[in-house]
Amino acid sequence: MALINNMEQTQSFMKSLGFPDLRIHHSINHFDFTKTDRRILIIGPMGSGKSEFSARIYRDSEVAMRKSEKVRQLTTSDKVDRRNVFYIRSKIDDKRFAEYPANSIAYRGGYVVPGNNIATIEGSFELEKVFESNPTVGTWIIDEIEFFDERIAYVIDQYAKQQSLNFIFPMLILNFRKDLFNRTARLIMEESTDVFPLTAYCEHPDCIADSYYTYRFYSVEETECPALYFDPLIIVGGDRLTDDPKFPNYSTRCDHHHYLPGKEYTFMTLKPLGELAYGGNVKPLLKELNLLKHDIERSELYNHFFEKFIKVASPQPIMMDALKVSCIAEKALIYLFSEENIISAGQMQSLAKEIKADVGYINERLVENRKMQLADVDKES
Numbered sequence: 001m002a003l004i005n006n007m008e009q010t011q012s013f014m015k016s017l018g019f020p021d022l023r024i025h026h027s028i029n030h031f032d033f034t035k036t037d038r039r040i041l042i043i044g045p046m047g048s049g050k051s052e053f054s055a056r057i058y059r060d061s062e063v064a065m066r067k068s069e070k071v072r073q074l075t076t077s078d079k080v081d082r083r084n085v086f087y088i089r090s091k092i093d094d095k096r097f098a099e100y101p102a103n104s105i106a107y108r109g110g111y112v113v114p115g116n117n118i119a120t121i122e123g124s125f126e127l128e129k130v131f132e133s134n135p136t137v138g139t140w141i142i143d144e145i146e147f148f149d150e151r152i153a154y155v156i157d158q159y160a161k162q163q164s165l166n167f168i169f170p171m172l173i174l175n176f177r178k179d180l181f182n183r184t185a186r187l188i189m190e191e192s193t194d195v196f197p198l199t200a201y202c203e204h205p206d207c208i209a210d211s212y213y214t215y216r217f218y219s220v221e222e223t224e225c226p227a228l229y230f231d232p233l234i235i236v237g238g239d240r241l242t243d244d245p246k247f248p249n250y251s252t253r254c255d256h257h258h259y260l261p262g263k264e265y266t267f268m269t270l271k272p273l274g275e276l277a278y279g280g281n282v283k284p285l286l287k288e289l290n291l292l293k294h295d296i297e298r299s300e301l302y303n304h305f306f307e308k309f310i311k312v313a314s315p316q317p318i319m320m321d322a323l324k325v326s327c328i329a330e331k332a333l334i335y336l337f338s339e340e341n342i343i344s345a346g347q348m349q350s351l352a353k354e355i356k357a358d359v360g361y362i363n364e365r366l367v368e369n370r371k372m373q374l375a376d377v378d379k380e381s
Contacts, residue, residue: 031060033075033082033139036164039156039191043173044198045214045252050170053196054087054141055105055112057168061085061139075138077164082138086117088127090147092236092368105141124152131159139166145188146171146181147234149370153187176216176227176250177260204257215253218325220245225321226259228328230266230335232365245326246361261319265304270332274342282347286354293329293355301328327361334362338371349374 216227291299
């Protein structure tokens with residue numbers, strides 16, 4: 001029989017079996033451990049099945065490892081066997097799937113346990129040690145690689161060139177702002193050889209469209225409150241619904257139901273205030289931060305939202321609900337410090353003290369975003 005390697009041949013083959021004309025979709029194949037030097041992106045929003053895809057690759061490896069010596073020769077280069085799969089996760093992602101075993105590849109609805117072939121690390125230097133300790137591993141699954149430092153892309157490149165390794169990256173290519181997640185994501189994407197894009201249903205109750213985006217929102221008194229554009233980039237969690245106004249929930253949303261208020265304010269108002277502070281004029285930023293913290297309805301943020309989302313022909317009250325969440329002033333400070341690098345650590349320390357900020361919240365977010373923590377400002381904060 002001729003090799004079926006394109007859609008026309010597949011359609012012809014299906015007709016030969018007696019199938020009517022119908023739409024033919026690509027099959028979900030088992031992983032091919034005979035191929036080498038692959039860097040495979042598994043991309044999609046939260047809940048699209050990236051972790052389950054990883055678990056399936058590990059299950060495929062268990063089947064492949066039971067094959068004959070002839071198969072081993074096809075999957076081995078020197079001492080590296082690509083059927084030998086190792087799973088890496090980030091330490092900052094430890095909060096997810098807490099109900100499953102710590103040594104498991106967990107996903108919504110199940111998990112697999114890859115024995116000793118699993119490690120939780122903080123960054124690229126630890127990854128090098130794991131590589132060195134596992135010289136026969138040929139396929140590496142590095143979960144949520146966007147959480148790691150940029151150096152990791154070059155570490156992977158070096159090891160991939162030295163040996164015939166495969167790398168699989170289940171990752172969020174886009175953040176909750178619908179932007180490319182970060183520079184690590186960009187570097188990994190530039191060197192990729194394959195991509196498997198996954199989607200999910202939009203989780204808005206009135207929609208069943210395909211979703212490509214991760215949506216962040218807070219639940220305040222059972223009200224959906226969209227995350228502001230300047231929300232901290234990384235806040236780990238989202239696998240269980242929480243009503244704590246400090247901590248977000250995540251869902252998948254289509255473009256129509258992905259709400260993202262505050263982008264215009266961020267670049268029209270917040271960032272210019274930060275630039276003034278950087279130049280020595282801190283008072284305008286301090287005034288706005290104090291209002292965000294203690295009297296938000298008098299803030300420029302509130303006035304901007306009211307003009308943009310309420311005093312219009314088609315009001316969007318859900319955007320105003322974004323102002324019901326906690327720690328908005330703290331989020332503005334974190335954004336200016338950790339993402340825009342406009343205000344210094346000293347300025348952030350001083351401003352946090354002036355507005356009586358929640359330093360515990362700030363530090364928790366700075367750790368997740370791989371930034372230096374503030375010292376305790378005072379007992380009141």
